[in-house]
Structures are given as structure tokens and as C-alpha cells.
Amino acid sequence: MVTGLIGRTAGRLLVPGIFIFGFYIITHGHLSPGGGFQGGAVIATGVALGLVCYNYRECMENFIETKNLKLIESAGLILFICTALAGLVLASSFFFNWLNASGGLFGDPVACGVNAGNIFTAGFIPVLNFAVGIEVFGGLSIVLLAMFAGLRETTQEEDEREAVNFVQTEKEK
Amino acid sequence: MNVDFLTASLPALLITVPLFGAFLTPVCGRFLPNARDAWVILTSIVSSAIAVLLAVQVYAKGTIVYVFGAAPGLGTIPADSGGMPIRILFHIDGFGVFMLISAAIVSFAGILYLTVSQSRRSSRSEFYALYLLLVAGIFGMVSTDDLFNFFVFLEINSLAASALTAYHRNGGLAIEGALKYLIINTVGGLMILFAIGLLYAKYNSLNMAVIASQLSLTTLNLLALILLIAGLATKAGVVPFHFATPDAYSVAPSGVTTLMIVASQAGLYGLFRIIFSVYGSMFTPAAVGWIVIILGVLSMFIGVTMAIPQKDIKRLLSYHAVSQTGYMLLGVGTALAIFDDTTLINTFGRMAMEGGLFHIINHALYKGLLFLAVGAVIYRTGVWNLNQMGGLGHKMKWTMIFFLIGTLAIAGIPPFNGFASKLMIYESTFAFNPAIAVIAMVVSILTLASFMKVFHSVFMGPELPEYANVREVPKRMLAGMAILAVFVIAFGFVPDLTVNILIAPAADALLHQEQYILCVLGGG
Amino acid sequence: MLAVRGERHSPNRGSVAPLNAGDMQQAHYPLPQKLGVISLIIVVTLILMLPAFSLSFGHPAASATDQYYISHSQANTGSNNVVTAIVFDFRGFDTLGEATVLFVTVLGVAMLFRRIH
Numbered sequence: 001m002v003t004g005l006i007g008r009t010a011g012r013l014l015v016p017g018i019f020i021f022g023f024y025i026i027t028h029g030h031l032s033p034g035g036g037f038q039g040g041a042v043i044a045t046g047v048a049l050g051l052v053c054y055n056y057r058e059c060m061e062n063f064i065e066t067k068n069l070k071l072i073e074s075a076g077l078i079l080f081i082c083t084a085l086a087g088l089v090l091a092s093s094f095f096f097n098w099l100n101a102s103g104g105l106f107g108d109p110v111a112c113g114v115n116a117g118n119i120f121t122a123g124f125i126p127v128l129n130f131a132v133g134i135e136v137f138g139g140l141s142i143v144l145l146a147m148f149a150g151l152r153e154t155t156q157e158e159d160e161r162e163a164v165n166f167v168q169t170e171k172e173k
Numbered sequence: 174m175n176v177d178f179l180t181a182s183l184p185a186l187l188i189t190v191p192l193f194g195a196f197l198t199p200v201c202g203r204f205l206p207n208a209r210d211a212w213v214i215l216t217s218i219v220s221s222a223i224a225v226l227l228a229v230q231v232y233a234k235g236t237i238v239y240v241f242g243a244a245p246g247l248g249t250i251p252a253d254s255g256g257m258p259i260r261i262l263f264h265i266d267g268f269g270v271f272m273l274i275s276a277a278i279v280s281f282a283g284i285l286y287l288t289v290s291q292s293r294r295s296s297r298s299e300f301y302a303l304y305l306l307l308v309a310g311i312f313g314m315v316s317t318d319d320l321f322n323f324f325v326f327l328e329i330n331s332l333a334a335s336a337l338t339a340y341h342r343n344g345g346l347a348i349e350g351a352l353k354y355l356i357i358n359t360v361g362g363l364m365i366l367f368a369i370g371l372l373y374a375k376y377n378s379l380n381m382a383v384i385a386s387q388l389s390l391t392t393l394n395l396l397a398l399i400l401l402i403a404g405l406a407t408k409a410g411v412v413p414f415h416f417a418t419p420d421a422y423s424v425a426p427s428g429v430t431t432l433m434i435v436a437s438q439a440g441l442y443g444l445f446r447i448i449f450s451v452y453g454s455m456f457t458p459a460a461v462g463w464i465v466i467i468l469g470v471l472s473m474f475i476g477v478t479m480a481i482p483q484k485d486i487k488r489l490l491s492y493h494a495v496s497q498t499g500y501m502l503l504g505v506g507t508a509l510a511i512f513d514d515t516t517l518i519n520t521f522g523r524m525a526m527e528g529g530l531f532h533i534i535n536h537a538l539y540k541g542l543l544f545l546a547v548g549a550v551i552y553r554t555g556v557w558n559l560n561q562m563g564g565l566g567h568k569m570k571w572t573m574i575f576f577l578i579g580t581l582a583i584a585g586i587p588p589f590n591g592f593a594s595k596l597m598i599y600e601s602t603f604a605f606n607p608a609i610a611v612i613a614m615v616v617s618i619l620t621l622a623s624f625m626k627v628f629h630s631v632f633m634g635p636e637l638p639e640y641a642n643v644r645e646v647p648k649r650m651l652a653g654m655a656i657l658a659v660f661v662i663a664f665g666f667v668p669d670l671t672v673n674i675l676i677a678p679a680a681d682a683l684l685h686q687e688q689y690i691l692c693v694l695g696g697g
Numbered sequence: 698m699l700a701v702r703g704e705r706h707s708p709n710r711g712s713v714a715p716l717n718a719g720d721m722q723q724a725h726y727p728l729p730q731k732l733g734v735i736s737l738i739i740v741v742t743l744i745l746m747l748p749a750f751s752l753s754f755g756h757p758a759a760s761a762t763d764q765y766y767i768s769h770s771q772a773n774t775g776s777n778n779v780v781t782a783i784v785f786d787f788r789g790f791d792t793l794g795e796a797t798v799l800f801v802t803v804l805g806v807a808m809l810f811r812r813i814h
Contacts, residue, residue, distance in 0.1 A: 094790075097786050
């Protein structure tokens with residue numbers, strides 16, 4: 001179904017905002033409550049908003065498609081397992097935090113105790129957060145789209161005809 | 174990267190390789206569809222090879238303990254933690270390696286079979302990815318030393334197996350079986366999770382060795398034991414909790430059922446690990462031993478009596494799978510019931526334990542072979558019902574030979590592997606309590622009768638006109654069946670060698686709990 | 698494989714009647730069965746609530762591992778959030794397992810809702 005003009009406009013405005021908010025939750029997982037799973041679920045609600053405001057077919061053609069989401073989901077998990085394997089290859093054991101305090105990408109050392117929170121700390125934890133976030137986003141969106149694919153959506157004329165019928169039956173009572 | 178480093182990180186590769194293969198399979202299926210079958214078979218070969226290499230290493234050098242995420246140079250226990258391991262450990266000993274070998278053989282045979290038998294269906298990338306994830310779940314479940322990690326792999330197992338069961342949607346029949354399997358296994362998993370929560374609240378550790386070293390017998394620990402036994406018996410398909418097994422095994426694709434049998438035996442692994450290595454001899458062994466024996470006898474008897482009147486051939490095989498699980502419980506339960514009596518252990522207790530454990534791998538091999546042969550018949554003819562089959566032996570000679578090998582093995586006829594393990598179970602339970610051995614032999618005779626009926630109605634008799642143009646199945650499916658048949662015959666011809674190499678280390682690992690604790694806490 | 702649908706009959710299934718909206722009625726169980734179900738619910742609830750009364754909340758009997766996590770996580774892993782440190786560093790392998798569980802679920806749903814063209 002297609003919602004009215006207000007619904008569609010609000011959807012168009014809100015979806016980028018939801019994506020940014022979800023990405024914020026993912027990125028700041030090691031500083032504030034949140035992390036990969038929570039942020040990915042928030043991003044998936046953006047896709048749900050798009051599905052609610054627009055037709056399933058319009059979403060699939062203009063917004064995002066199931067086969068691309070499958071790629072995104074697989075990419076997230078492959079990033080996760082490659083980061084963990086890099087710990088094995090570069091250092092000692094599988095899942096060793098090889099970026100921690102190393103001066104590299106996320107490798108600033110952290111001041112002990114209560115501190116202001118530097119995003120470039122915590123080793124490979126932000127990388128894993130990102131990987132899990134896009135995996136959860138891809139996965140939940142695939143579930144939404146797959147279940148939506150089986151529904152028969154009503155067209156604009158059927159919606160209006162049903163509204164007219166409802167008004168008439170109310171008048172007859 | 175030298176060979177030593179590679180060998181030292183084999184436990185990590187054991188899980189990583191099937192996971193990586195599974196994550197890449199949908200991508201491969203989209204961009205290079207012709208290479209996808211080859212990728213899946215390659216991943217399966219490499220994971221089975223890693224499992225066998227790990228087995229060789231454990232048999233040569235002893236138990237392997239692997240820490241996930243340890244900094245270079247630190248051992249299992251960091252110096253400032255007060256003697257507790259704080260990370261996730263893998264503890265692979267003789268029993269774990271024994272289950273790994275069985276899973277490696279069966280998973281490879283299954284994937285050879287499935288790449289041909291499902292070649293005409295849609296969404297195969299997801300199917301193969303789920304199969305590889307089920308393999309990873311089984312490998313993880315039998316290697317881990319951490320209770321919550323065990324639960325996570327149990328979840329992977331249950332979900333992947335139920336999704337694979339529902340692959341042939343069949344107008345709703347397969348989905349119904351898969352839903353039943355999913356609900357019953359999830360309830361079992363929740364019971365296990367509750368018990369893990371109880372143990373963590375009391376001992377503040379999720380490591381099996383740490384809990385084993387501090388365990389005492391209180392009400393809450395007994396409650397945790399009962400919940401764990403119930404949950405793991407649900408996973409293994411033992412009689413008061415077996416309701417999902419026939420429905421799910423009969424509607425799943427045959428290669429998948431072969432692997433699901435190994436997955437439910439991983440549940441048996443968990444049961445024996447909890448009873449022997451975590452709880453040890455804390456409780457009165459006779460009580461829990463008799464509970465296990467009673468569960469075993471019920472499974473054997475109810476399984477075979479429900480199997481006899483079945484007309485659906487795969488449902489009949491599933492009830493026989495329930496019945497054979499009873500033999501394994503019988504053997505290990507007998508060993509448990511006489512656990513604290515050292516003389517009896519040395520006379521027939523070890524033989525009972527070894528018989529029960531030997532039956533685990535034998536059952537996976539011959540029941541897998543039977544399911545694959547029956548699946549080949551269904552693949553060519555399209556019918557499940559015994560009343561409508563007949564005379565297929567004329568056209569499908571190799572399938573008939575493999576089915577005959579499986580039948581003789583399950584009935585316990587001499588040169589095949591079923592005879593060896595059943596003989597060990599009969600001798601030891603007869604010395605313990607003759608009535609139980611008599612029940613076991615009666616069940617074996619009923620099994621033989623049931624399979625004679627099946628063999629006669631499927632393969633013997635005159636050729637039927639509706640099966641005039643039925644041919645033999647493609648060679649890759651025959652290769653899968655041949656792998657299992659070779660092991661069935663080999664284990665039957667040299668049972669002493671098999672018991673000494675494979676089973677005796679497993680029985681040792683289970684019977685000596687202090688060795689288990691020492692490997693993790695003492696040596697580091 | 699369309700012929701398959703007709704052949705399959707497992708003896709434990711009775712005939713399946715089509716489910717209409719008007720056929721839904723309340724299931725009437727006899728009294729002994731109702732009493733059995735109610736007593737089972739009461740017993741299971743008591744068993745599951747037993748730990749709530751036996752274990753003390755907030756003052757655990759043993760807390761060595763928890764104390765180690767709280768005091769060492771910032772130094773060892775470099776993240777301010779102890780929960781994230783435990784989930785992704787100390788017990789990161791379980792997180793890989795959980796991400797795999799989500800992947801299994803999504804693959805299962807995508808496989809079940811597939812369209813055959």
C-alpha cells in the first residue's frame with residue numbers, strides 16, 4: 001500500500017536520519033552502550049519505514065534489493081572472520097586483539113580510569129562492531145523483504161474503492 | 174608461517190574453515206554459479222582433513238587445549254586472575270576427536286551425495302551454506318570446554334538442521350516436520366541454558382574444568398544436572414523426548430538426515446561429557462547409571478516396536494535410529510552404574526563403555542548408508558510408500574548392495590561393524606544384569622525382522638511395469654554411499670584395531686575426570 | 698515430484714480437514730486432563746523459581762572472574778565499555794557464534810520464502 005503524501009514525505013526525511021543514528025550507535029559501541037547488534041537493528045528499522053511508506057515493488061526497484069542485501073550480509077561476516085583470522089596470522093592466536101594499543105588504525109592507548117572517550121581506541125572492537133552491524137542490518141532487512149514478497153499488496157484504486165464501500169455501509173446502518 | 178604454527182592453530186581452523194566456506198557460498202552462487210558445487214565440496218574436504226589431522230595430533234601427543242584470543246606468551250590462565258581461565262578454551266581429547274572423525278567421514282559422504290541429488294532444485298546456495306554451517310556446529314559442539322560456547326554451537330546445530338529439514342517444502346509436510354523439530358530442540362536448548370545459568374551463578378565460571386574442580390552436591394546442582402540431562406536427551410532423540418525425530422528425519426533430504434544423525438549424537442557427546450567430566454562421581458553413580466539404562470531400554474524397545482508397522486520407508490528408518498540410540502545409552506549406562514567399583518570396571522565396565530562408544534560411530538556409518546540408499550530409491554522412483562515399491566533390485570544393483578550392507582550391519586551380522594559393538598554391549602550387560610541383555614537381543618531380532626521385510630518389499634520380487642525405466646543413480650551419489658560402506662566393512666573386519674586406536678582413548682578420557690581438570694587448570 | 702504429495706501417508710496422521718474460520722471452536726478437555734496440565738504448570742514454575750529463593754541477588758557466592766573482568770578490561774582491551782570488551786574481546790568467539798546463528802536464521806527464511814520461477 002502507499003501511504004498519503006505526509007507519510008511519504010516524512011519517510012523520505014526520516015530514513016537517512018535513522019541510518020545515521022544507527023551508524024552512530026554502531027561506531028560508538030566501545031564508548032557508550034550500544035554496539036554492533038543494537039545499531040544494526042536500528043538501521044533495519046529504516047528499511048522497515050521505507051517498506052511501510054512505499055510499495056514493495058517501489059522499494060525493490062528504487063531503494064534496496066534483496067540480492068544486494070545478501071551481499072552486504074555476507075560481506076559483514078567475512079570482514080568479521082578475516083579480522084579475527086588476522087589475529088591468528090599476525091600474532092599469536094585466533095581472535096587476539098591485534099590492533100589494540102598498536103598505534104595503527106584504532107590503536108591509541110587509552111588513559112586509565114574515567115576519561116573523555118577517544119573513538120580511536122579499543123583495537124579491533126570497532127571493526128568487529130561495524131562488521132556485526134552491517135551483518136545484522138542485511139539479515140533483518142532480508143527477513144523483512146522476504147516475508148513482504150509473499151503478500152499481495154492493494155493498489156490505489158482498490159484502497160479508494162474500499163473506502164467508498166465502507167462509507168456506504170456506514171450510511172446504510 | 175611454518176608448519177608448527179599451522180599445527181598449533183588447527184583447533185581455530187577447525188571452525189573457521191567451514192564457517193568461511195559457508196559465508197562465501199551465497200556470494201559464489203551469485204557471481205560464479207558453475208563453481209559453487211566445487212567450492213562446497215572443496216570446503217568439505219578441507220574441513221574433514223583438518224579434523225583428521227587434529228585426530229592424529231591428539232593420538233600422538235595427548236590432549237590439546239587452545240585459548241581463543243590469548244596474547245603471545247600467555248598461557249591458559251593469566252597470571253593475575255587467581256587461577257581461573259578467563260577466555261574461551263577448546264579442550265580436544267580422545268572422546269572429542271572420536272566424534273570429530275565420525276562427523277568428518279559422514280559430512281563428506283553427505284555432501285558428495287547432495288550435490289547431485291538436489292541438483293534440480295532452487296536456492297541451492299543457501300542450502301549448501303546451511304549444510305556447511307551444520308558441519309561447523311557439530312565440530313564446535315564436540316571440541317569446546319566452555320558451557321556457553323557449547324550452547325551457542327547447539328543453537329547453530331538446531332537452527333541449521335531445522336532449516337535444512339524444511340528444504341523440500343512439499344506442500345507443507347516438510348515445513349511441519351521442521352517446525353516440530355525446531356520447537357522441541359529450542360525448548361531443550363532453553364532448559365540447557367537455564368542449567369548453565371544456575372551453574373554460573375554458583376561457581377562464577379563457564380569453564381567445564383573449573384566447575385568440575387569445585388562442584389559439590391547441592392539441590393541446585395542436582396536441578397542443573399536434571400535439566401542438562403533432559404535438554405541433551407531432547408537433542409539426542411532419546412525416548413521420552415524423541416517426538417521430533419521421526420517427523421524431521423522422514424521429511425528431510427536424505428543426505429541431510431545422514432548429517433542430522435551425527436548432530437544428534439553430538440547431543441549424546443554433551444550428555445556423557447556432563448555426566449562423566451563435569452559431574453564426575455559427585456552423585457551416586459548407581460542412581461544416574463540406572464536412569465541412563467532405563468532411558469536406553471525404553472528407547473530400544475519403543476523405537477523398534479513403533480518401526481515395525483510403518484509404511485513410509487524413511488519414517489521406519491528414523492524409528493530404528495531412535496532404537497539404536499538406546500544401545501549406546503545402555504552400554505555407557507552400565508559403565509556408569511558400576512563406576513565406583515574398580516574391580517568391576519576393569520572386568521566388564523570398560524568393555525561396556527567401549528561398546529557404547531563404538532556403537533556411536535557404527536550407527537552413524539550404517540544408518541547414514543541406509544538413509545542414502547533409501548534416498549537413492551526415492552530419487553529415482555518418487556514414492557515413499559513400501560506398498561508401492563517392488564522389484565527394484567533388477568535395475569538398481571549397486572543401491573541394493575549398499576542397502577544390504579547396511580541391513581546386515583544394523584542387524585548385527587558377523588563381518589560388519591554392528592556385530593562388533595553389539596557383541597561388546599551384550600557381553601558386558603549380561604555380566605551386569607542378564608534381563609537387560611535379553612531385552613537387547615530381542616530388540617536386535619526384531620530389527621532384523623523389520624529390515625528383512627523392507628529389503629524384500631523394496632528390492633526383491635518381480636519387476637513392476639511402472640518402474641520400467643528406472644536407472645541406477647549417478648556415480649557421485651554412489652561414491653558417497655561407497656565411502657560409508659567401506660568404513661562399515663573395515664570396522665567390521667578389524668574391530669580390535671579400531672577399538673584400540675579410536676575407542677580406548679575415548680573411554681579413557683571419559684573415565685578419568687582428574688585428567689580432564691589437570692589439562693586445563695594444572696598444566697596450563 | 699507432484700505425485701509425491703498424493704503418495705505420502707504416515708500412519709500417525711488422521712485426515713486433514715480444511716481449516717475454515719467458522720470451524721474454530723474452543724477445545725474442550727475433560728477434567729482430569731485439565732488438572733494434569735495445571736499441576737504440571739505449577740510444578741514446573743516452582744522448580745524454575747527455586748534458584749530465585751536460594752541464590753542471593755547482588756551478593757554472589759563467588760565473584761573472582763567478574764572482578765577480573767571489571768578491573769582489567771580497560772587496561773587489557775582499551776575500551777571504556779566493559780560489556781563491549783567482554784562481548785567482543787574476552788568472549789569474542791561466542792559473538793562469532795551468535796552472528797552465525799543470525800546468518801543461519803536469515804538463510805533459512807530466505808530459503809523457505811523462495812519463489813520458483
